[in-house]
Amino acid sequence: MSDADTEPLTVDDELLARARIHARTVDIDVDWDHLEWAVSARAKRRAGLCRWEHSREVATIVLSRAAYEAYEWETFASVVRHELIHAWEYQQFGESGHGERFRRVAARLEAPRHCPSFTEPRYVLRCQNESCDWRATRHRASKPVTTPERYRCGSCGADYTVEHSDSGRTWTCSSGYGGVKAALGEEW
Ligand SMILES: [Zn+2]
Ligand SMILES: [Zn+2]
Numbered sequence: 573m574s575d576a577d578t579e580p581l582t583v584d585d586e587l588l589a590r591a592r593i594h595a596r597t598v599d600i601d602v603d604w605d606h607l608e609w610a611v612s613a614r615a616k617r618r619a620g621l622c623r624w625e626h627s628r629e630v631a632t633i634v635l636s637r638a639a640y641e642a643y644e645w646e647t648f649a650s651v652v653r654h655e656l657i658h659a660w661e662y663q664q665f666g667e668s669g670h671g672e673r674f675r676r677v678a679a680r681l682e683a684p685r686h687c688p689s690f691t692e693p694r695y696v697l698r699c700q701n702e703s704c705d706w707r708a709t710r711h712r713a714s715k716p717v718t719t720p721e722r723y724r725c726g727s728c729g730a731d732y733t734v735e736h737s738d739s740g741r742t743w744t745c746s747s748g749y750g751g752v753k754a755a756l757g758e759e760w
Pocket of ligand 1: 654670685686687
């Protein structure tokens, strides 16, 4: 056995394998020989996109790893179908948008009409009790984010830690929150 056989599948491998298998079940006349797939580890807002290289006549579907991790599979699969429609349009017409033609195919394939976007939560709350896997997310600096000492884990009642997603900085009380916010300045 070579090393490649024994290496565990990465999240990206799994994402691509599932996306490709799903794509083959979709009733759309895509030229698979002129379709490429990629994973973006950086994309935090767009779940997927489709690029068209006119000179090679190749469409590339780029899927976001963060979206794969954040979404239920059914939602992520609908993103794959959305991007497949773009690939098909590029291959057939040399251009693609979200117009009437796109809308019709999207309705037939039960794909969202608009490029699915998502936002990573700004804050993640995690229980401090190691045997508890309670986790919650917040998009705004609400009270449970700014004054965590006044709240408890929603599952076991222990204290929790708040993490600022972008920086990975954490705090457990309001003065910690203030300190991190001040330290990050413009990166907040
Ligand atoms: Zn789109
Ligand atoms: Zn807990």
